[in-house]
Structure formats: structure tokens, C-alpha cells
Amino acid sequence: MASDFDERAATWDDDPAKTERAREIAAALRAAVPLDGRTRLLEYGAGTGLLCEALADDVGSITLAEPSEGMRQVIAAKVAAGTLPSDARIWDLDLVDAEVPDERFDVIATVMALHHIPELPPVLAGFARLLDEDGRLCVIDLEAEDGSFHADRPGFHGHDGFDRDELSERLALAGFTDVRFTPGGQVTKDGRDYPLFMAVCTAPAHRDD
Numbered sequence: 001m002a003s004d005f006d007e008r009a010a011t012w013d014d015d016p017a018k019t020e021r022a023r024e025i026a027a028a029l030r031a032a033v034p035l036d037g038r039t040r041l042l043e044y045g046a047g048t049g050l051l052c053e054a055l056a057d058d059v060g061s062i063t064l065a066e067p068s069e070g071m072r073q074v075i076a077a078k079v080a081a082g083t084l085p086s087d088a089r090i091w092d093l094d095l096v097d098a099e100v101p102d103e104r105f106d107v108i109a110t111v112m113a114l115h116h117i118p119e120l121p122p123v124l125a126g127f128a129r130l131l132d133e134d135g136r137l138c139v140i141d142l143e144a145e146d147g148s149f150h151a152d153r154p155g156f157h158g159h160d161g162f163d164r165d166e167l168s169e170r171l172a173l174a175g176f177t178d179v180r181f182t183p184g185g186q187v188t189k190d191g192r193d194y195p196l197f198m199a200v201c202t203a204p205a206h207r208d209d
């Protein structure tokens with residue numbers, strides 16, 4: 001998938017706010033979800049893998065799913081350099097139209113990626129299939145906003161953040177339970193602060209597979 005994220009990948013980490021945000025989200029995630037040396041973590045829409053870098057010492061294994069080739073190249077360079085663990089896996093995965101891999105995870109985290117995906121049902125259904133029973137999904141994304149966040153990208157067809165009730169309904173439709181929202185920090189863009197949420201929910205107890 002070619003995207004402007006391919007072009008932005010090489011300089012993505014130059015913005016210290018992104019690195020700091022990943023650290024803050026990692027701390028919030030640690031507080032919200034039990035992690036240990038056996039935890040299988042999937043980060044979806046991983047970008048350059050900043051969150052996985054921050055969580056590498058807290059989990060047993062890391063898989064980074066990212067459809068942008070440019071982003072995957074940055075992740076691969078980090079694995080080669082030892083910034084990410086040598087056994088970290090890099091997946092070219094877009095759950096909108098890809099077959100769901102036959103794998104299981106304990107935690108799926110996705111940061112600022114879902115608002116880029118107009119068609120969420122197959123993605124949330126994919127998360128439900130990829131999580132083991134009692135697995136946790138952690139969504140960190142923009143609170144509903146007025147559309148100004150992507151005003152500089154006329155071709156943007158994603159979501160203007162998420163209304164919490166609406167996202168809860170979408171998650172419930174995919175079988176997730178016990179959805180809890182907490183503040184997830186903020187992103188500052190063009191001098192304006194955009195609040196984030198962290199939604200943590202539990203994977204469906206029963207699947208038909």
C-alpha cells in the first residue's frame with residue numbers, strides 16, 4: 001500500500017513529541033493491562049514502532065503490523081540496530097481486506113491508526129479473531145473533533161476522531177466487552193491541542209473457530 005506515510009516514515013521519529021507520547025501511552029497501557037514476560041503483543045498500524053520500543057522490556061514477544069512499506073523499512077532498521085528486539089516480527093497487514101493471520105495474541109494496541117480506516121468492521125472483527133480469550137484490545141486515538149486535525153489533507157476520508165459511545169457500540173458489535181475509556185494524553189497540531197482517549201476492552205469469550 002503506497003501512502004503518504006511512506007514518505008513521512010524516514011523523519012517520523014524526528015518529532016520528539018511522538019517519542020514522548022509513545023512513552024506516556026506505554027505507561028498508561030502498563031497501568032491498564034497486565035503485562036509480563038509471556039505477553040504476546042501485536043501493535044496494529046505500528047508506524048515506526050515507537051510504542052513497541054517503549055514496551056519491549058514488559059512483554060514476551062512483539063509483532064508490528066503496518067501496511068506502509070516506508071514505515072516497515074524504519075521498523076526493520078530498528079530491529080537490525082537492536083532498538084527493537086531481534087525476534088520482533090514485522091507484518092505487512094491491512095485487516096480491511098487481508099485474510100486474518102492464524103495467530104493469537106494477548107494484547108493488541110493501536111495508536112492513532114483507526115481514524116485512518118474508514119471501514120472499521122473487518123478490522124475490529126480481525127482483532128477479535130487475533131486475540132486469545134481474555135485478551136485485551138487497547139485503542140488510543142483522537143476524541144471526536146471538528147475535522148480540523150486533517151484539514152491539511154484534502155484526500156483524508158477517515159474519521160474525525162471518535163465519539164466514545166459510538167466506538168463502544170462498534171466494539172460491542174465485534175464482540176468486545178467491558179469497554180473502559182480513560183484520557184490518553186493529547187496531540188498538538190498547528191498550535192491546537194487535540195485530546196486522545198485510551199479504550200481498553202476484553203476479547204470475545206467465544207468464537208466460532
Ligand SMILES: C[S@@+](CC[C@H](N)C(=O)[O-])C[C@H]1O[C@@H](n2cnc3c(N)ncnc32)[C@H](O)[C@@H]1O
Nearest residue numbers: 005045046047067068071094111112113116117
Ligand atoms: C498517524 S500514524 C500512527 C503511527 C504510530 N501508531 C504512531 O503512533 O506513531 C497512522 C498509521 O496507521 C497506518 N495505517 C493506515 N491505514 C491502515 C490500515 N488500514 N491498517 C493498518 N494500519 C494502517 C499508517 O500506515 C500509519 O503508519
